[in-house]
Structure formats: structure tokens, C-alpha cells
Amino acid sequence: RPNEPYWNLVDHAFDLAEREGITIGFLPTWGDKFHKAWGEGPVVFNPQNARDYGRFLGERYGHRRNLVWIMGGDRSIEPEHLPILRAMAEGIREAEKIRHLMTLHPQGGCSSSQFVHGEAWLDFNMLQSGHWWFDTRPDLMVERDLALQPPKPVLDGEPNYENHRPFRALGELKDLNIPPFGAYHVRRASYASVFAGGCGVTYGCHAVWQMAQPGFVGINHPIGTWKQSLPLPGARQLVHLKQLMLGMGLFDVVPDQSLILAGLGEGVETARACRTRDGKRAAIYLPWPRPVRPDASRLAQGGRWEWFDPRTGQTVRATAGNGYFDAPTAEDWVLLYR
Template sequence: MHLKASLFSIAVSAVAAAWNVPPEYGLMPSSDGRFLRDINGQPFFWQADTAWLLFHRLNYTEAETYLSDRASKGFNMVLAVGFTQIGITSPNRNGDLPFVGKDVQQPNEPYWAYIDSIIELAWNKGIRICMVPAWGQYVHDSANNPSVLTTSTAPTFGHFIGQRYPYLPKTLVADTNPWWENKTAVKADYAAGGVPPTYEVVDWSPVYDALAMAIVAGEQDAIGSGTAWSPLLTIHPTNQWFNGGPLAFASAFLGDRSWLTLDSCQSGHTDFPPNPPIPWWNARRGWESIEQMYAAGAQQGARARPVLDNEAHYENRYDNGNSVNPWWNASDVRTGSWQAVFSGAAGLTYGADAVMQFVIPGLYAPDGSGPGDDWLADLVLPGSGQMQWVGKAIMDREDATYFRRVPAQDIITGDAGADDKRVTAMRDSAGSWIMVYTPTGKPFTIDTATLVSCNGTQANWFNPLDGTYRTFDFVCAGSNSVIMFTPPVEDGHIDWTLVLEVKS
């Protein structure tokens, strides 16, 4: 079996080496820095799925099954890790290790050739890969100890990634932050009580910089010095930060870096603080970190970047990853995605718990963070099919308005609600439409004065479960632009999106 796997890897290597990532793969910020566009300037709505261990745990046939499903549901981006979190000595499904002799400066060709083949397969199905070159633990661990990626080794590895995979969006490392204390000690000392000691803070950003700049240089070497190109590049923070340190989003740590072209956060999977005194984002308020990143980009002298919540609560994952708690369902992940996008995000990132880790019965056991025990079962969870309707609601408007959409929480009058019960609004800055998402089905009141016209405005309720519109009569109220709207009553859900669009 191992011999067959090795022969397969060699065959894939020979095929994959002939495929070069095309320039059309590239994505870049819009002219105002807020959203994403392709090489032709067309809008790109980031609809990503989380598949951290795609390259490591699935064989080619399984990868095709996975990617075909996600393509059928409108996903156009998949997050996957090159040097994965399960270790430098852990072989992939074909029996290949990521490096020769555990040296991150010596990539093992068959391992990366197989990754090439999956990237090409995804592209042929209309899906881009957002690559995580290495999990964050390879810079430092929870206790703040250094690992194999250092300022000495990161340049070689980063150049390899950039040169081999130009145009792919990339998140440098995942699930950690460059400003770090000994988290293990912080938690233990807090549990023990008493006066906590002063913890050493280590700024690991020199390693991040070394990796990032090498990726940029590698991409430039791959595409040629005569082509102007800046990679879509960010980090994938953990949802936690330390008191006195930057908030956990990319720009808070590295906002002055020219290589940071995308801002991101992780609102995470928990709606309570289980590890004081370490603060973290509340999973029921995923819009909160989006609002703060968006606002930071609007400050005088700041650089506006597209913003994303790159890890919101996974469907079928326990709250806090603990089996004593209920798991997040389709309604939870659906609501969080609508609220984040309407708060200014350039798209959304979905995850299903058994899929992101690719649980395979008898081969790869689940990590216990959710009830799912087979990735194929979690592949068809209902939330995965509902994510596409967020993008549809936006893309159904004219292309020109795509780059004019702005958060519009100020048009909601009265109590908008809190946490994941909050009514959230977005509008076209030129006044051609307003959209309002309600997760509760209760009446809400908005000020429609930003519309360029009341007459000729078409009103619809958009169904977040199936992407259909329900037109209703919209009567202008004279000089009074403040109007109450009552969502329809329908079995199966209570959330709706109001769409008011000027048609004449």
C-alpha cells in the first residue's frame, strides 16, 4: 500500500509541476481598500470554507468529493494549511512528510506536489485556495517557547511558498498572535489565586515579517520583476489577546506593514469568558470585531483594508469546544455571517467542525470539539448550503453598487437588539438601496431617508434559507422617512433580510 501511495505521489508530482498558477487567480483590494476584486476589476465576494487539513488527510478522490460539494454551494475560497498543526513528523495520506529530515528549509517534493494537484483541482471547480503556509505553533507555543520557524529559517520557507504558489491568498500563520505571554502560566496562576506575577511579553513579529517579506519576494521571482503585484496577505489571529496588548485582529498587531493587505480576526466559538483574565471575542457578537477593524481603517492616516472574520463559530461544534455545552447550529452560523457582512466584512468564512479537521472513522479520530464523527456527514450540514445566499443578496445588485456598500447601523431607530439578536443594516452610499437583516422576526423601524427616491422603490423580503425574494407593497409615508417593517411569518425560520431598492 505504501509503495502504491509513493508511486501515486510521484505521478502527481510529474503532472502538477506542469501547472502554473495563472494571473487570473490573483485577488486584490478595491480602490477604496474596503472590498475585494479580481484581476479584471470585477467584484469578488469572499465565500470561504474551512478545510485546514485538506492537503494532509484526504486522498485525491475524497478531495474531489469535498471540492465538488463546496463548489455546488457557491464557495469560491477554501482555507487549507501546508505545514499543518498535526506535526512535522506526521505524514500525509500518501505517506509523505512535509520536509526532509524535519528541516523546514528542505521541503519534501512529493508532499508539496500533492498540494499542487489539489490546488489545481480546486481552481478547475471555480475555487481558490487561501493557503496557511504553517500553523502558528511553529513560531511559538502556548507557553511562549520558540519553534522551528525563526528569523533564520522563515525566509527560506517563505520564499519557497511564494515562488511555488504565486497569486494564492495567504494567511502567514494560524491560531496565534505575534504579541504573546506565557498563556499556560497566566491560566495556571489565575486558577491558583493570589497576586499574579508580571509575565514576559515576547513580540514575535520579526518572524512574521521575515516570512511575509520572503513570500512577497518569492512571488515576485515567480511572476517576473516587470509585473506589479502585491499578494493578498494577512495573519489568522487567535480569538484571544492579553490585557495591555493589542486587540486580536491583524491590523492591531501589524497595521503599519506594507505587506499586510487584508485585515482579519477570529471571533471564535465561545460566548462566555472561560479563561480569565485573558479577554477574547464573543462568538455571539461576531459583528463587533468587524466593526472595530472597519472603523480602524477609517481613522485619519490609517490604511483601509478589506476585513474578514476568518473563523466564526463552526457549525456542529460545541460552545467552547466542550461537550457539556450545546453545539452551534445552522441558525447560529447563518446569523453571524449576515451580521458580519452587513457590518462591513468583505465576505464570510464558514466552517463545519468535522470537516475542518476531516474526521475519517477508523483513520482520523475526532478531536472531541463537536458531536460529528465523520466529515462526510458534516459536509451536508444545512448551514453550508445557506452561506451562498448572503453573497447572492449583495451580488444581485448592480456591480457598481458592490463597491459602494457601507455599514448603516445608524439608520435603525429605536433598540436594534444585542449580540446575535441585533438587527443589522447596510446601504448603498449613493442611495440606490438599503438592506436590513433581522435575526428575530420582530418588527423594526428604520429611517429610509438615505434612498435617493421613495417613489419607484421596490420592497422585498429576502429569505436567508433559500435565496428567494418575496415582494410586498411599499408605501411612501410622505415627508416621514421613518418606517416600521414587520417580517413575514413562515415555518422554519424567523430571520429575514429587508431589501429596499430604487428602480426608477
């Protein structure tokens, strides 16, 4: 039987979010309630009660416009779990008044495509490139998903969180002196995945997601409190990525590594390029500065080159020497054509 005081609080959260123009990513359950690989549990769902629960959620929230359903809950999906998730998703679909987008939150280093890509209820893939170490390549995970059939959009729903120490430091290395992911790592993961074709990206902060505060027993050593973390630079800087992509015309942008004739780089320092289909706009993200030579023959004539600062959103004129462009400072930059 539903606990009405709890669901009244959820109703209130939806009302507040709608008032502020915020869309809620709604997870019907966390993963330990159907797959107790870790966490508190207990496992409570089977296909029948999962469908009933899905119908309850669809009836109660299926009229809300500020909603995206996120199934799963930070778990791999084994064959015995799929009927539970399918029933829950189908229950939601049967009862909701508006057909909302639906995806799945996988565990670290995975994509929803590895488990449920062919499911009819899955509208787009979500990957969790995660927090393991500094060499993670979310752009390659996006590329892999975009090559699948049937084609579905994809985004990185959990890249490295700001102020999150790498799991390798916490586990294998057991060294808390290893620094956490900072604003640069947030930018690098986000620009790389979006320029590779991701339809968006999620920002996360380790202290904020768990609402860390004095006296709180934190998970994986949060740094500071959630209030102290609100002004962190990565959170402020990602708005410039949003403005850049919307300015280019997000739904007309395609990844195109062939734009880079020289200066591609390797590993996590690999440059990523994208352009509009008509070639009137293009962008190359350089995780680390080096001379880069773009292929202007693939672009429409009449534009000009600029350096876009991912820290501030400001631009400066870019001038080439023998076809090569050099970044203004020893930081990550975007070479922009428009």
C-alpha cells in the first residue's frame, strides 16, 4: 500500500521543479531492490508487482510534462532481471497519459545498450563512463552506441563527478592523497562525449548528489558539504557547452573526426570534432593544446575561425600559420568555425 506522506513529498518536488522549469529524471527504484549486487536491499520486485508498481507511477505522474523515466539504478542487468524491468516499464506505459522519454541507468563503465538496446520501451541509451580513473574515454562509448541498430540517441548520464576521488584511488591504490576529479576532467569528459555525438551530458558533484553535511556519514569520502560545493567551477562552466551546442543548432550537429588533418592526439587527449550538416559551423575540442590543422575543404565558405574558452564562454579571433592553429594558453580550448 502506498505511503501517502512520502508520495505527497514527491508530488511537492514535482511542483517545485515545474515552477523552476526543471525536468526530473525519475528512477522508479534503485538497483538493489531487484538486483542486490551491493547496497542495502532487500530485493522486493518480481514481474507481477513490478508491473503493478509501474501502473501506480504512470497513473500518479504520467500527466506530468517535466519528467523523464530512468529505469534500472546503477546495476548490470542479468537475464533474470530483465522481465522485472520490462514489466515495470510496460506498467508505466500502460498508465501514463503522456508518453515520456524512457532510458536506463547502468553501472559504471557500461551503457544501457549492453543490456536493453532492443527493448521497445528504451527511447535512448544512457552510459555511465563513471569514476574509475583519469583515462576513461566516454567518447568511444558514445561512438560504439551510435553504431548500433536500431539507431538510438545516447548520452553520458554519469561521467566523472567533480570532487569525486577516482575509485581506483579509493580501492586498488587506497591512496586518499590522489586528487579528485576537477573542473578540467568534467569539461574533458563532457565535451568529448557531446562532440562524439552524445545528445547531452549530465554534470555531477560527489558531495551534492549525497547531500553531504556536517555529521553525515559520507559515501566514498565526499569533500566538503553540498552547500560548499554549489559554487564549484565545473558546475558553472558546463553552461558554456550547452550554449555552444544550442548556438550551433544541436539537432543539426554531427560528429566528424575527418575534420582534423593534423593534431588529433591520442588517449584522453584525443581531439574531438563536430560540424553542422551544411558545413556552416564546426567545432574541435582540444583537451590539451597543440597545433591543430582542420580540413577547411569540408566546410562552407565565408566563416571565420575563433577560439572558444570552455571556462568562460568567451571567444577570441583565431589566426592560422601554414594551416595550423595554436591555442592561446596551455589549457583545453575549442577551435570554432562559424
